Amino acid sequence: MADKKKRRRAASSSDSESDPLHFKSKLKPDSSILQTLTALKSASASSSSSRPASLSSLNLPTAFREVSDLPLSSVQSTIESLALSLAHSILAGHGFSFSVPSRASANQLYVPELDRIVLKDKSSSRPFASVASVRKTTITARILQLIHQLSLKNIHVTKRDLFYTDVKLFQDQSQSDSILDDVSCILGCTRSSLNVVASEKGVVVGRLIFSDNGDMIDCTKMGMGGKAIPPNIDRVADMQSDALFILLVEKDAAYMRLAEDRFYNRFPCIIVTAKGQPDVATRLFLRKMKNELKLPVLALVDSDPYGLKILSVYGCGSKNMSYDSANLTTPDIKWLGVRPSDLDKYKIPEQCRLPMTETDIKTGKDLLEEDFVKKNPGWVEELNLMVKSKQKAEIQALSSFGFQYLTEVYLPLKLQQKDWL
Amino acid sequence: MADKKKRRRAASSSDSESDPLHFKSKLKPDSSILQTLTALKSASASSSSSRPASLSSLNLPTAFREVSDLPLSSVQSTIESLALSLAHSILAGHGFSFSVPSRASANQLYVPELDRIVLKDKSSSRPFASVASVRKTTITARILQLIHQLSLKNIHVTKRDLFYTDVKLFQDQSQSDSILDDVSCILGCTRSSLNVVASEKGVVVGRLIFSDNGDMIDCTKMGMGGKAIPPNIDRVADMQSDALFILLVEKDAAYMRLAEDRFYNRFPCIIVTAKGQPDVATRLFLRKMKNELKLPVLALVDSDPYGLKILSVYGCGSKNMSYDSANLTTPDIKWLGVRPSDLDKYKIPEQCRLPMTETDIKTGKDLLEEDFVKKNPGWVEELNLMVKSKQKAEIQALSSFGFQYLTEVYLPLKLQQKDWL
Structure with missing residues (x-):
């Protein structure tokens, strides 16, 4: 018994010591x-x-939504045009709503040619005049305003900074984070382009x-x-x-x-x-x-x-x-x-x-x-x-x-x- | 009511906007x-x-244990002397044990003159020939051996690397980590001196x-x-x-x-x-x-x-x-x-x-x-x-x-x- 143990130990030590040298x-x-x-x-x-090079070059039957790096000046002008169109809609008596691309998994697709997951182009409307969406709409508007400030100053902030500019509205950071992703999709630009790092x-x-x-x-x-x-x-x-x-x-x-x-x-x-x-x-x-x-x-x-x-x-x-x-x-x-x-x-x-x-x-x-x-x-x-x-x-x-x-x-x-x- | 709300809002906006300028x-x-x-x-x-400059200059009534940065060569020779004394003890028929400084909170003291927590000098014996401590004693010996290897090669490793050299013995990393701290105390040197980073x-x-x-x-x-x-x-x-x-x-x-x-x-x-x-x-x-x-x-x-x-x-x-x-x-x-x-x-x-x-x-x-x-x-x-x-x-x-x-x-x-x- 003792012999057997010894032999096993010797074998295992040759396993772990001589083989690496090999x-x-x-x-x-x-x-x-x-x-x-x-x-x-x-x-x-x-x-x-x-x-x-890109999704568009593949000529796929489905439509996709992708964001790209935009210069700060474009981010700024896109937000301004969006705000203007909302104001027009309000003045015309229609209230306002955002059209927000869906980021749900049903709207996601793996494209083997590109070897990555992409987003299909389903969108939903986020009206202000609806109990179900009024909070999200308000947060969306506020985030757009904050991003506009960042683009004017050309400084970078974290998601946490963003959250703290209006804790009472955002309530917790997961809400401002998630709508920040929505805003990226709405504006069609990357989160880095928003100067949020x-x-x-x-x-x-x-x-x-x-x-x-x-x-x-x-x-x-x-x-x-x-x-x-x-x-x-x-x-x-x-x-x-x-x-x-x-x-x-x-x-x-x-x-x-x-x-x-x-x-x-x-x-x-x-x-x-x-x-x-x-x-x-x-x-x-x-x-x-x-x-x-x-x-x-x-x-x-x-x-x-x-x-x-x-x-x-x-x-x-x-x-x-x-x-x-x-x-x-x-x-x-x-x-x-x-x-x-x-x-x-x-x-x-x-x-x-x-x-x-x-x-x-x-x-x-x-x-x-x-x-x-x-x-x-x-x-x-x-x-x-x-x-x-x-x-x-x-x-x-x-x-x-x-x-x-x-x-x-x-x-x-x-x-x-x-x-x- | 609406008026009151408006007034309150105006007041709070002056709070949060004019004051920072102030x-x-x-x-x-x-x-x-x-x-x-x-x-x-x-x-x-x-x-x-x-x-x-130090604990010793304070002349406090209690004795304390402190470690210091030691050059690698000292770490090496301290381990070698320790191993030699253990071998002598075994040959003399006494088996062997480590004397390990206690790191329990009862052995800790805040010294206001130094503005930091220090360790008093209580130690306990960790004998090999005891069911209660045989595992810890074995791990202590193994860690000392590994540290000795590091000192010979003059390379740095993480606690995780140390753990992985003998998973079967250490079982989980908290055990090798804790005994690494013991080894610091036994050798009287900092963990950085052990080349574990x-x-x-x-x-x-x-x-x-x-x-x-x-x-x-x-x-x-x-x-x-x-x-x-x-x-x-x-x-x-x-x-x-x-x-x-x-x-x-x-x-x-x-x-x-x-x-x-x-x-x-x-x-x-x-x-x-x-x-x-x-x-x-x-x-x-x-x-x-x-x-x-x-x-x-x-x-x-x-x-x-x-x-x-x-x-x-x-x-x-x-x-x-x-x-x-x-x-x-x-x-x-x-x-x-x-x-x-x-x-x-x-x-x-x-x-x-x-x-x-x-x-x-x-x-x-x-x-x-x-x-x-x-x-x-x-x-x-x-x-x-x-x-x-x-x-x-x-x-x-x-x-x-x-x-x-x-x-x-x-x-x-x-x-x-x-x-x-």
């Missing part, structure tokens, strides 16, 4: 990995130029130079902390880079490892993270990088349903903001890791895998029904494996082979083997 | 406010040098230059996003500044307003926020700024019990990490605003004040019993007013007078009138 020995010289990455970059640059969570480090509100930022010289991603994308400009790819990281622990080891010096890349759930500022920043620099985006997320969900929010948008999916999404993100098949392939020890909860499994099964997963057979296979094995693992699980296994073995080998989906 | 007219030229700030800075620099949340902008991992960072050239505060304070060095004060801000909405308006150019200052609850990295960074630059710290927090609580964590430490209060706390932070008395003084409209919940009121009353509040009569008065009026307000409530009221009227007037406690 992977390290598979690594080719960096120059060869760099060739792979250069090829990926040129492929990505040419494929991104051949993509259909999200709180910033993301950080970026690596081979990127850009200007933030006029200041030039060199992200190779931002130490380990990195540069906080600016909340207002309209003041970000002049992006330059000699990177071969963008590494999108789900969590800040992995980000820190990569930043401290200056991974971007060994494999020229830009490393970006929103520290969990993607926020609007980071999504806008990622999209801008991808568009301007024509770089492939590789994602490093946890091997659980939420990792894939986060990838999908960057890739094809959240349902909540589908009216603005054109500006918020970054197409063609590759799933680099940690993928369910990696758990066995890289021999992640049993104790670092976690059993999936009932909710996890349900989320995984729900994802299998989503169009953006279905269109990628590789993703379906991985997700099926996850749901079947009922095991999940975080990026940090790789730390069981040593704290620097991520940067020294796992990622280089993944890149060398073009092991992305 | 405050603006009270503002003196900036040069006069700058004189006030220069005086504050010199007073702060001289007072900080006259403070008692907290995830970074804070940002800094304004008149500060420092080096992060060897890169020189100029925080006046960080746009609106600011510089992310590095997770590892030991790689922060060479702080330089021509600021007159540090403005510590609770929330990022206010931070963004200040950064966009480049408040630090009008009144030379360094603006820092942890975006809510203070994290270890921001607390270490604030303390380092205060110590090296000898600048006064003014705090801008919400007018609610949590605002004051956050101020107190920066000021005298959290109970959880009292063993490290010497390194984590910044003494003598002034409460600039938003204070309960400001609500009436600045005529914050009723609709922007929020009723305090039962929990809020209880938290407020509990704070009144805390030593760090009691020693400041001004704070007691403000807190009494808050609990009595049962009203709270966020910094953002000032937006009701215009989005830039905070930077253009409220803060300049506060500074001019030396209105801090």
Whole structure:
């Protein structure tokens, strides 16, 4: 019995210690990995130029509603014309109402050609002279007035600031937030165009130079902390880079490892993270990088349903903001890791895998029904494996082979083997 | 009735619109406010040098336990000696046990002379040969081994990384986290000395230059996003500044307003926020700024019990990490605003004040019993007013007078009138 235990322990220790070394020995010289990455970059640059540019170019039978970035002066004049038409309607004795695009899920559609969720063109009327809608109509008018003020002053505020300008009317922030989204749809412009910004969570480090509100930022010289991603994308400009790819990281622990080891010096890349759930500022920043620099985006997320969900929010948008999916999404993100098949392939020890909860499994099964997963057979296979094995693992699980296994073995080998989906 | 309503509305609109202008007219030229700030800075620099430097210099009757920053080589040799003594104990047939300082609240004390919470010197034994403590003893030994690895490699990891190196043993992260704090106490060094870093949340902008991992960072050239505060304070060095004060801000909405308006150019200052609850990295960074630059710290927090609580964590430490209060706390932070008395003084409209919940009121009353509040009569008065009026307000409530009221009227007037406690 004691012997058996000893033998089992010896076997498991060879599993967890000699095998990682085995992977390290598979690594080719960096120059060869760099060739792979250069090829990926040129492929990505040419494929991104051949993509259909917009919804309208697809000639789909349904009509859609999309918003775009508008200069402040247009936002201002659109609000003024709208106010004028309301005044005319009131003077003519008809009272007034807003025509508000529906943002309900029945009005949403995943367009595979674009690989993102878009909003169909159903609208509803929001009359002032109706008990059911008088509050919403009043709030809509007030938000329009506040946005008009912002456009005159050209300053940025948060949703929270907006809420506080009239707490008695808005009652709670979810009401002013939701009508702010309505106002975006009514005016046909992005929320950034309204100068209402999200709180910033993301950080970026690596081979990127850009200007933030006029200041030039060199992200190779931002130490380990990195540069906080600016909340207002309209003041970000002049992006330059000699990177071969963008590494999108789900969590800040992995980000820190990569930043401290200056991974971007060994494999020229830009490393970006929103520290969990993607926020609007980071999504806008990622999209801008991808568009301007024509770089492939590789994602490093946890091997659980939420990792894939986060990838999908960057890739094809959240349902909540589908009216603005054109500006918020970054197409063609590759799933680099940690993928369910990696758990066995890289021999992640049993104790670092976690059993999936009932909710996890349900989320995984729900994802299998989503169009953006279905269109990628590789993703379906991985997700099926996850749901079947009922095991999940975080990026940090790789730390069981040593704290620097991520940067020294796992990622280089993944890149060398073009092991992305 | 209709007339009465109209009159009331007119009165309330004059309350909320003419009065803020009234405050603006009270503002003196900036040069006069700058004189006030220069005086504050010199007073702060001289007072900080006259403070008692340490617990030992106080000659208190009780014995205390404090940790200090140790170089990696000391951490390494301390662990090695400890391991050697355990081995001796085992070979002598005594088994082994750790002597672990107690971090329970009964072992904590607020020292008014130092204005922070410290840990008394009670310890308990953690023997391996006891069913009650065998798990904790094993985890302690494993954490010591992992820290030793980190010190050999000189790399930084997060608590999460640490947890993942042995999930089967640690079971959940709260267990490895808690024993990591024990290990700090056992070795007598700060958690940063162990090379285990907290995830970074804070940002800094304004008149500060420092080096992060060897890169020189100029925080006046960080746009609106600011510089992310590095997770590892030991790689922060060479702080330089021509600021007159540090403005510590609770929330990022206010931070963004200040950064966009480049408040630090009008009144030379360094603006820092942890975006809510203070994290270890921001607390270490604030303390380092205060110590090296000898600048006064003014705090801008919400007018609610949590605002004051956050101020107190920066000021005298959290109970959880009292063993490290010497390194984590910044003494003598002034409460600039938003204070309960400001609500009436600045005529914050009723609709922007929020009723305090039962929990809020209880938290407020509990704070009144805390030593760090009691020693400041001004704070007691403000807190009494808050609990009595049962009203709270966020910094953002000032937006009701215009989005830039905070930077253009409220803060300049506060500074001019030396209105801090």
